[in-house]
Amino acid sequence: MKYKKITFACVLLGLSLYAGVCAATVREVADEAPASKQTIIADKKDKKLLNKKQRAVQITQEKDKIVVSTKPVAKPPAGTIKVPAASRPSLLQEKDGKFYFSGTQLPDDYRNIAIYGEAIASKAQAIAYILAANPAVKLACPVEELVELYWQEAKRENVRPDLALAQSLVETGAYRYGGDVLHHQNNFCGLGTIGGGVRGASFATPQLGVRAHIQHLLAYTQTKRPSTDIVDPRYDLAHNIRLERGVVNTWYGLNGTWAMGSLYCEKIMATYQKILAQQPVEPEIKPAPAEPVKEKNKKKRSMKQRVSEILQEKKIN
Numbered sequence: 225m226k227y228k229k230i231t232f233a234c235v236l237l238g239l240s241l242y243a244g245v246c247a248a249t250v251r252e253v254a255d256e257a258p259a260s261k262q263t264i265i266a267d268k269k270d271k272k273l274l275n276k277k278q279r280a281v282q283i284t285q286e287k288d289k290i291v292v293s294t295k296p297v298a299k300p301p302a303g304t305i306k307v308p309a310a311s312r313p314s315l316l317q318e319k320d321g322k323f324y325f326s327g328t329q330l331p332d333d334y335r336n337i338a339i340y341g342e343a344i345a346s347k348a349q350a351i352a353y354i355l356a357a358n359p360a361v362k363l364a365c366p367v368e369e370l371v372e373l374y375w376q377e378a379k380r381e382n383v384r385p386d387l388a389l390a391q392s393l394v395e396t397g398a399y400r401y402g403g404d405v406l407h408h409q410n411n412f413c414g415l416g417t418i419g420g421g422v423r424g425a426s427f428a429t430p431q432l433g434v435r436a437h438i439q440h441l442l443a444y445t446q447t448k449r450p451s452t453d454i455v456d457p458r459y460d461l462a463h464n465i466r467l468e469r470g471v472v473n474t475w476y477g478l479n480g481t482w483a484m485g486s487l488y489c490e491k492i493m494a495t496y497q498k499i500l501a502q503q504p505v506e507p508e509i510k511p512a513p514a515e516p517v518k519e520k521n522k523k524k525r526s527m528k529q530r531v532s533e534i535l536q537e538k539k540i541n
Contacts, residue, residue, distance in 0.1 A: 315487060315490070316487060316490055323490075325487070325490040325491065325493065325494040326494060328494040328497050328498065329497065330490065330493045330494060330497065331493055331496070331497065334475075334476070334489070334490075334493045335474065335476040335489070336474055336476070337387075337474060337475055337476070337493070338384075338473055338474055338475075339383060339384065339387070339441060339445050339472075339473060339474060339475060340382045340383060340384065340445075340473070341382070341384050342384070343375070343379075343384055343385045343386040343387075344386060344500070345386035345496065345499045345500050347371050347372065347375055348502075349499050349500065349502040350371045350374075350386065350389055350499055350502075351367055351368055351371050352502040352503070353393075353498055353499045353502045354367050354371070354393070354398065354399065355367060356502070357393070357398040357498075358398040358399055358400055361398070361399045361400075362399070362407045363399060363407060363430065364407070364408055364410055364429075364430050365430045369430065370430055370434070371389065373430055373431050373434045374388055374389045374392070374434055377431070377434045377435050377437075377438045378438050380438075380451060380452070381438055381439075381442055381450060381451060383438055383441055383442070386496065386499065387475060387492065387496055388437065388438060388441065389499075390492050390493075390495040390496040390499060391413065391437075391441075391475075391492050392412040392413055392437060393495050394488075394491045394492055394495055395412065395413045395414045396412060396413075396414075403417070404417045404420075404422055404423055404424060405417055405423060405424050406423070409423065409424070409425070409426040409427065409433075410426065410427040410428070410429060410430050410432065410433030411424055411425050411426060411427065411433055411436075412433050412434060412437050413436075413437040413440060415436060415437070415440060415456065415457065415458060416457060416458060425457050425458075427455070432455050435452060435455055435456075436455045436456040436457075437456075438450075439452070439454060439455065439456040439459050440456045440458065440459060440462060442459075443456065443458075443459045443460075443462040443463040443466060444462060444463075444466050444471065444472055444477075444478065444481065444482060445466075445471055445472055445473055445477075446471060446473075447467065447471060449463075466481075474489075475489045475492055475493070476489040477489075478492075
């Protein structure tokens, strides 16, 4: 019995010692865990700081270097040279209060030149310019007839014929065409062309084509309708738009309305100036041929001889 008690006491003592050892181990592990986390967090912070320092050094070094992009750059087509937009010279230049378009001096105060009025350039100058600008001109009528039609149709509506003709030269490339419109269409101002091969309007005669051009100008510039029957297929559309947004009365007002380009008027005025610069060749006037001079008989005939000749002529008859 005594030994049993001693043995039981020893077992209890061993269990107590084992429990103490386990508790100590658990505390050590518990104490070590936070330390490990702190170490990991500290390591991460140090790495971040290190990365930031390395990045700062790298950025500083890159500032002193030329960074070359590894992305592929599209090459321009062979034979073409790309000029930066900033370095391209403008077509419109101003010098000493004068404006120049592609080297041609524009009229003074050209922005206020009215669409209506009398012509300043002559028909002879217009003909001379067309033949000089396009010696191989192809039209459905002679150049002289086309110029005469512009003077007739434009003057009927009080439109300046010389500037209307200059506009048609701009629209057709001095009647070279070469775009969507063909020369036999008698379309002198690009009516109905929208690109992509669309031919636009066609007219049976040059006169109708010129009339349609003048009518289209009227659609942009006045509220009343033309004095002739409408042949312009786009008159009503253009006229209604201008009535809503406001009509224009100067050639400068066609910039951004008739054409989207901002230098449309300048092109017309430069062409007009070239027309004015022409020195038309006056037709050579040949003197009328002199009447043949009848030769006079050196020796006068007597009265008897003259009577004899008359009697002789009667016998023959």
